[in-house]
Amino acid sequence: MSHRIFRMTLLCLAALTALSVSAQGLRPSSSSGTGLVNTAPARTADVPQRQADYIVAVVNSEPVTNNEVRARVASTVQQMSQHGENATVTTALVRQVLDRLIIEKAQLQLAAETGLRVDDAAVDAAELNVARQNQLDVPELRRRMQLDGMVPAQFRSELRNQLILTRLRDREIDARQRVSDADVDQYLRDQQANADTSTLELNLAMVLVQVPENATPAQVATLQAKAESVRAQAAAGGDFAALAREASDAPDHRNGGAMGLRPADRYPEIFIDATRGLDVGGVSAVVRSGAGFHVLKVLDKRQGGVPTAVQQQHARHILLRVGPRLTEAAAIERLNDYKRRIQNGQADFAQLAKENSADGSAAAGGDLGWSSPGQFVPEFEEALNALEPGQMAPPLVSRFGVHLVQLLERRETVLTQREQREMARGVVREKKLDEAYARWVQELRSRAYVEFREAPQ
Incomplete structure (x- = not known):
């Protein structure tokens, strides 16, 4: 997954x-x-x-x-x-x-x-x-x-x-997103070539002053002056979160402009360059991108990268695939029946998985082995995270079908080189997904016909 x-x-x-x-x-x-x-x-x-x-x-x-x-x-x-x-x-x-x-x-x-x-x-x-x-x-x-x-x-x-x-x-x-071994190799090479950035994690807050696509030079100058004013207030000790909520045009402005702790290479390069020499609490100069003018504040800065130790989870599942012969509703109902029978001691999870699961793990009684964070799709992983060992989640739907999931145990473990490589693959995939989603939304919005209406008088 x-x-x-x-x-x-x-x-x-x-x-x-x-x-x-x-x-x-x-x-x-x-x-x-x-x-x-x-x-x-x-x-x-x-x-x-x-x-x-x-x-x-x-x-x-x-x-x-x-x-x-x-x-x-x-x-x-x-x-x-x-x-x-x-x-x-x-x-x-x-x-x-x-x-x-x-x-x-x-x-x-x-x-x-x-x-x-x-x-x-x-x-x-x-x-x-x-x-x-x-x-x-x-x-x-x-x-x-x-x-x-x-x-x-x-x-x-x-x-x-x-x-x-x-x-x-x-x-x-x-x-549609695929991460090749070459992508992972390049990511690891980049880490080694630029250790300071590759292992760095940042939480930046941003005020974005947008510039319309067809803005005149006078409009651009006015918007830049607005950004410079925000920057001056922030540098003088002003409440950056309040400035973001009031002045930022970014969708995350209501969170005080905070963009969340993430690997530095998942931020735009101009953001990294603008904040490279800043300590936590530092405010950048105004920087210009295709979207407009940005003012950035460093909320947190720490060394990160691919972890060497993680909490792993051992789980098993029964997967029913949805199709012409089995609707989603019927699959959920059947898995709820399995869950009830297992809880009442009337059936064995592993045996039901062997007999019914449409997954390669069926032969092993649905056993998925030990998994590291990010290995499964989020809805599957979130269900596991909410369980205590031995518990089963309600049937959940993913792109693969409908699952009955049981958490068996958890452990803290040091990752092997191969496991670290798989974690790196996950980082590369996340970055590709972010970029692909942003492009797709832009394209979808540009193809849509949008007409704005004035309020009735």
Whole structure:
């Protein structure tokens, strides 16, 4: 099973947000006349109800309504508030939410056109996973959602959309990416040739001041001056997170611009060059990219690279492949029956795997051996991470089919040279996936017909 960068745990009780897009990979549309109104700070519970609905944009032939944008903004603000951030609605936030909705609709349209569907059983399983992540059962999850003003049916619709988007990415991006031995060799050579950078991990925060594609020299100068002002405030000790939330045009601005701890080679080279001589807390000069002007702050800096020791997991599974003779719902029902029989002592996991699993591990009773982090697709690995030794997860769906997974044991281990090489392969694959996804989203957005509408007077 291959590794990819996409996590269903983004689906949470508070809200569901669209797929994020790297700031340097996608330029939001010029939308000064989006027709969105009332972007002043507001209590999140009031946002969806105050405004009569109308169309603010059309993506191909599908409308994006004002209520859709306002509901997504409310969810975003609620999440910000729960994380202790300044939960205010700004024009920049509304525009970013609108652009994410446009991209999401374009992806869902492609999925529909190509026959990609998700049945109710898969949504049921995803809802159960969300409930378990919140240490609830499904009825209690729905009760709490209703108390928070969320409609369970809408939540399930969002779950379905996120499952569709996940599978679309599986099909269009992840399943097509290959990492050759030559790629791994080159990565390891690069590590040896530039040890300081190859083993470095960085967490950078960014303020992006976007520059429209057809900006005039005067507009560019004005935007650069804005970036220089942000840089001066940050260098003088200003709150960088607050500056990012207020001034940044990047999708991650609501997180204070933090982009997360990652290997340095997964950042753009201009970011590495701009922060090379900075200590933790340092602020870069303003740098220019194809997206606009960037101001960067070093939040964390540590030596990383391919680890020499990791926590490994020993698991087994039963895989049922979905097809004309076995629907996803039927596969989930059958695996739930297997799970119940195993728990009641009426059946043996290994024997059921030998008799029923459509996987190469069937002959070994479904035994997958010891695995290192990143070896399995995220939904499979997340299910393992949530288990204690001996426990089984609810049936889960991946691109391979439907799985019943059991964790057998965990251990801390020093990696062999071969295992370190496989970890390096995972790093290379992650980088390729990030780059391929950013290109794909750009292409999809450029092919879509998008018409912005003004608010009715």
